[in-house]
Amino acid sequence: MALLSGGEMLLRALHDEGVEFIFGYPGGAALHIYDAIFRQDKVEHILVRHEQAATHAADGYTRATGKPGVVLVTSGPGATNAITGIATAFMDSIAMIVISGQVARESLGSDAFQETDMIGVSRPIVKHSFMVQNPQDIPEIIKKAFYIATTGRPGPVVIDIPKDVTDPNVKFEYSYPETVKIRSYSPPAKGHSGQIKKAVDILLSAKRPIIYAGGGVIQGEGSELLTQMARKLGYPVTNTLMGLGAFPATDKQFVGMLGMHGTYEANMTMHESDVILAIGARFDDRVTNSDVKKFCPDATILHVDIDPASISKTVTAHVPIVGPVVPVLKEMLELVEAGKSKIDAAALKVWWERINHWRTRDSLKVVLADNDVIKPQQVIQALYEVTQGDAYVTSDVGQHQMFAAQYYHFDKPRRWINSGGLGTMGFGLPAAMGVQLAFPSATVACVTGEGSIQMNIQELATCKQCSLPVKIVNLNNKALGMVKQWQDMQYGGRHSHSTYADSLPDFVKLAEAYGHVGIKIEKLSELKSKLQQAFAMKDKLVFIDVVVDPEEHVYPMAIRGGGMNEMFLSKTERT
Amino acid sequence: MRRIISVLMENQPGALSRVVGLFSQRNYNINSLTVAPTEDPTLSRLTLTTVGDDRKIEQIIKHLNKLVDVAKLVDLTEGNHIERELMLIKVKATGAQRAEVKRVADIFRGVVVDITPTMYTIQLTGTSDKLDGFIAALAGTPILEVARTGVSGIARGEKVLSL
Ligand SMILES: Cc1ncc(C[n+]2csc(CCOP(=O)(O)OP(=O)(O)O)c2C)c(N)n1
Ligand SMILES: [Mg+2]
Numbered sequence: 001m002a003l004l005s006g007g008e009m010l011l012r013a014l015h016d017e018g019v020e021f022i023f024g025y026p027g028g029a030a031l032h033i034y035d036a037i038f039r040q041d042k043v044e045h046i047l048v049r050h051e052q053a054a055t056h057a058a059d060g061y062t063r064a065t066g067k068p069g070v071v072l073v074t075s076g077p078g079a080t081n082a083i084t085g086i087a088t089a090f091m092d093s094i095a096m097i098v099i100s101g102q103v104a105r106e107s108l109g110s111d112a113f114q115e116t117d118m119i120g121v122s123r124p125i126v127k128h129s130f131m132v133q134n135p136q137d138i139p140e141i142i143k144k145a146f147y148i149a150t151t152g153r154p155g156p157v158v159i160d161i162p163k164d165v166t167d168p169n170v171k172f173e174y175s176y177p178e179t180v181k182i183r184s185y186s187p188p189a190k191g192h193s194g195q196i197k198k199a200v201d202i203l204l205s206a207k208r209p210i211i212y213a214g215g216g217v218i219q220g221e222g223s224e225l226l227t228q229m230a231r232k233l234g235y236p237v238t239n240t241l242m243g244l245g246a247f248p249a250t251d252k253q254f255v256g257m258l259g260m261h262g263t264y265e266a267n268m269t270m271h272e273s274d275v276i277l278a279i280g281a282r283f284d285d286r287v288t289n290s291d292v293k294k295f296c297p298d299a300t301i302l303h304v305d306i307d308p309a310s311i312s313k314t315v316t317a318h319v320p321i322v323g324p325v326v327p328v329l330k331e332m333l334e335l336v337e338a339g340k341s342k343i344d345a346a347a348l349k350v351w352w353e354r355i356n357h358w359r360t361r362d363s364l365k366v367v368l369a370d371n372d373v374i375k376p377q378q379v380i381q382a383l384y385e386v387t388q389g390d391a392y393v394t395s396d397v398g399q400h401q402m403f404a405a406q407y408y409h410f411d412k413p414r415r416w417i418n419s420g421g422l423g424t425m426g427f428g429l430p431a432a433m434g435v436q437l438a439f440p441s442a443t444v445a446c447v448t449g450e451g452s453i454q455m456n457i458q459e460l461a462t463c464k465q466c467s468l469p470v471k472i473v474n475l476n477n478k479a480l481g482m483v484k485q486w487q488d489m490q491y492g493g494r495h496s497h498s499t500y501a502d503s504l505p506d507f508v509k510l511a512e513a514y515g516h517v518g519i520k521i522e523k524l525s526e527l528k529s530k531l532q533q534a535f536a537m538k539d540k541l542v543f544i545d546v547v548v549d550p551e552e553h554v555y556p557m558a559i560r561g562g563g564m565n566e567m568f569l570s571k572t573e574r575t
Numbered sequence: 576m577r578r579i580i581s582v583l584m585e586n587q588p589g590a591l592s593r594v595v596g597l598f599s600q601r602n603y604n605i606n607s608l609t610v611a612p613t614e615d616p617t618l619s620r621l622t623l624t625t626v627g628d629d630r631k632i633e634q635i636i637k638h639l640n641k642l643v644d645v646a647k648l649v650d651l652t653e654g655n656h657i658e659r660e661l662m663l664i665k666v667k668a669t670g671a672q673r674a675e676v677k678r679v680a681d682i683f684r685g686v687v688v689d690i691t692p693t694m695y696t697i698q699l700t701g702t703s704d705k706l707d708g709f710i711a712a713l714a715g716t717p718i719l720e721v722a723r724t725g726v727s728g729i730a731r732g733e734k735v736l737s738l
């Protein structure tokens with residue numbers, strides 16, 4: 001058996017766990033670990049330029065691959081800089097391992113240099129955390145951490161390691177555990193068959209059904225089964241912001257995204273439905289709108305989720321099913337097949353007629369501008385065409401994010417990568433780095449805004465160092481557009497601190513300063529050709545700064561305090 | 576409604592802070608909390624009392640169950656159960672009051688565990704209601720100090736909370 005130091009054990013354990021990349025940033029308390037990184041070549045370390053970016057990059061890697069991303073930061077400021085990214089992953093149930101250096105055991109609690117109680121600070125935003133007390137525990141803790149992060153409802157796990165635990169001079173026997181068992185932790189392996197049967201019976205007897213699928217379907221690898229079942233049933237399907245790609249957007253049964261900026265037809269179909277099959281979705285307030293009493297008044301709710309705490313949290317489920325999506329969907333699919341004849345085809349036909357009528361409202365129609373001005377929606381439409389709908393699209397937070405969600409039609413899971421729950425500006429570029437590292441030859445586009453991109457702009461340097469040919473599509477409306485939209489709609493147009501047109505950087509020059517290519521697009525007539533040109537540069541990062549109409553709002557938009565059927569449809573129309 | 580929730584959890588550093596943190600993070604109340612190792616030193620038993628409607632209690636139980644360190648839990652108030660709390664109370668006991676305090680303590684089956692010429696320290700066990708009742712019955716007697724353990728509880732009959 002090999003004798004290894006704590007730092008070496010950590011690297012070996014990560015390798016034994018199948019880790020390809022560590023996203024990190026060094027500092028005092030992590031230096032023993034960094035030395036261990038230097039002396040091995042199995043796990044590749046990616047040096048970011050800010051710890052927040054390390055967490056988002058790891059997060060993007062997880063979302064795109066389904067394998068947990070790994071982060072390494074030093075104690076104190078390194079650890080606290082990682083917090084936003086941990087919270088982002090936590091809110092979207094993303095598996096992630098965050099290893100933080102800590103001051104030596106004997107200094108713990110003494111307000112030592114760069115000491116922060118990382119376990120305490122991160123406690124409300126992690127699935128679990130470990131403080132490593134002894135070097136010998138490292139292999140087992142790593143094993144447990146990956147197991148906890150990736151099973152059940154996934155989430156980030158923090159491992160805080162005091163510096164002396166990784167001392168290169170103190171060595172121990174190393175062996176990596178093959179299995180792990182935690183007596184106090186047993187995620188459900190399957191759903192309750194009786195409940196599943198009950199749910200399918202209700203589903204088959206529905207007259208106005210809808211399937212409402214969320215990010216859990218993607219996380220749980222249930223997209224294929226869901227698609228099969230939905231097609232068998234012939235029912236309409238809507239995806240949440242987190243669930244885009246769980247069911248193909250170009251399928252005729254897809255009614256679009258639902259919720260605050262969902263399509264008219266998705267929200268109407270929800271509101272008028274008599275049965276909702278919610279799967280891997282959590283009735284978030286961005287879906288239900290603010291008053292849950294008005295939520296889908298006629299609907300019987302069948303709710304499948306791996307996390308019992310997500311069921312009947314805001315909206316009471318009539319048939320709760322706790323379990324992982326795949327085994328649950330398998331059981332459901334069998335029952336659907338056997339009971340297909342029970343579907344009320346006549347009622348379904350009438351239902352689809354109503355839905356198709358709602359569709360004619362064309363709630364995502366883009367009202368064209370004159371004078372060659374580019375509407376932000378047109379940029380996403382062009383992006384979709386240029387990338388043939390086959391790109392990985394990461395995004396930041398704001399209007400551009402909603403436009404990307406509405407106008408890029410995701411047909412596959414794990415292609416749409418955005419911070420839904422926390423809404424973290426600065427997520428897009430580092431997340432794109434994680435995706436690009438995982439899939440070096442894939443097209444990775446980061447749809448961002450001039451506000452968000454400046455929150456982690458320093459990562460252009462990481463992209464240079466690692467040759468990551470991400471395409472940054474900056475919808476430049478010279479404003480914190482989403483904030484401005486709310487101010488237009490709710491604060492009498494008083495744009496308090498949401499504009500900065502006179503102090504924006506020249507993004508083309510900025511990209512060039514970092515050693516990349518910058519392209520500016522100002523006219524609609526050149527939008528597509530210039531985008532094509534940018535995406536043709538396969539091995540280069542291209543920063544595409546697109547000047548868009550600053551007056552544009554995102555519609556539809558839910559009317560606060562209303563039901564799902566209450567929406568603004570444009571600056572002048574409402575339901 | 577008041578609930579008594581008993582939790583079996585790993586006796587590990589950080590476990591307690593996760594339980595307590597959950598309550599503040601999610602805006603739930605804790606009225607009392609007691610925790611100590613069980614016959615198996617690797618397991619702690621934590622008992623807490625809280626109030627909330629059924630929906631809130633359901634969420635509390637689900638979220639407690641989600642904590643990785645929590646192995647098992649039970650809402651004791653759902654069935655027949657025994658509830659006990661211990662109180663040590665120091666009261667002024669001089670002159671005529673001295674006999675009166677002793678008499679009230681006897682009625683409540685309290686035990687005087689320490690005395691000085693001017694005060695008594697009384698130990699009392701029972702439900703929280705009974706302890707409250709004792710304090711109320713002492714009205715007029717200056718109370719110098721109260722130390723209560725918080726509620727501990729166990730189900731009646733054959734039911735056990737164990738791994
Ligand atoms: C870190 C962070 N700070 C503040 C916000 C609040 N916020 C939401 S959208 C938005 C504006 C984003 O501006 P930009 O990136 O330019 O996107 P746009 O809405 O203009 O498309 C702000 C400030 C946030 N989501 N995240
Ligand atoms: Mg903007």
